[in-house]
Amino acid sequence: MTADLSWAPSGGEALGTRDRVELSLPARPDLLFLVRMTAAAVASRADFGYDQIEDLRLAIDELCLTVCGDAPTDGRLQLLFKWGEDAIEVVGVYEPDSGEGALSVDPEPAQPASELSQRILDALVDEHGTDLIGGCPRAWLRMQRRVSGP
Amino acid sequence: MTTDASFDVAETDHQGVPVLTVRGEVDVSTAPELRERLLLLAERGRTTAVVDLSEVSFVDSTALGVLVSGVKRLRSAGGDLTLVVTQPHISKVFEITGLTDVFRIFPTLDQAVAG
Secondary structure: OOOOOOOOOOOOOOOOOOOEEEEEEEOOHHHHHHHHHHHHHHHHHOOOOHHHHHHHHHHHHHHHHHHHOOOOOOOEEEEEEEEOOOEEEEEEEEEOOOOOOOOOOOOOOOOOHHHHHHHHHHHHOOEEEEEEEOOEEEEEEEEEOOOOOO | OOOOOOOEEEEEEEOOEEEEEEEEEEOOOOHHHHHHHHHHHHHOOOOEEEEEEEEEEEEOHHHHHHHHHHHHHHHHOOOEEEEEOOOHHHHHHHHHOOHHHOOOEEOOHHHHHHO
């Protein structure tokens, strides 16, 4: 794995933990379920509750859509999951290759999916953002564990 | 055609209203099939339809975008696209995106068909 998966938000510090999972896969729409499965497994391992596991599955999906966007589908998606006592961090980088095809669905969407993605991420995670690293789109998110009621 | 064996869209007729019953996960991989089915309804001149999401386990922004396109298309033709949503985590996605103000969402198919 060559992508820079370092924690990127300005002013933030990465989780200091050895609990980390790296995932590298073709940036194909039909493989996004693998990312969601990994997110659910990590969240379960980090002792997150059911609602937050579902939230993380959706947030990770949106993070992947954010970094891949309309990029060709023959690139690779690199993801790093880290978790500590009370939070999970995920960094995703899209590494382009070349070729045809893209993760787009509707050529003339009535409402841009990216706008909906941002609303979802704003609502579900505590911190998220994007930038470019070495010319590759990178996105990250952090989700704090919520304390469930009695 | 999708590669997700758990995803399916079936069309039935309820009291003259076409109903698309969706099962499985609706994401960037499977949403194009739902989009095609909605386009086919419009091409057949149907202006009112129901999308039943009660057996859907996951929706993302691409699925929502497809549904928003569908409702705008049918409303511009004088009809409507209503939804059946029963699962809390699916309802939550519509709530946090503000789409509960866009769609008429019902807890049962009978209510959605009755409009």
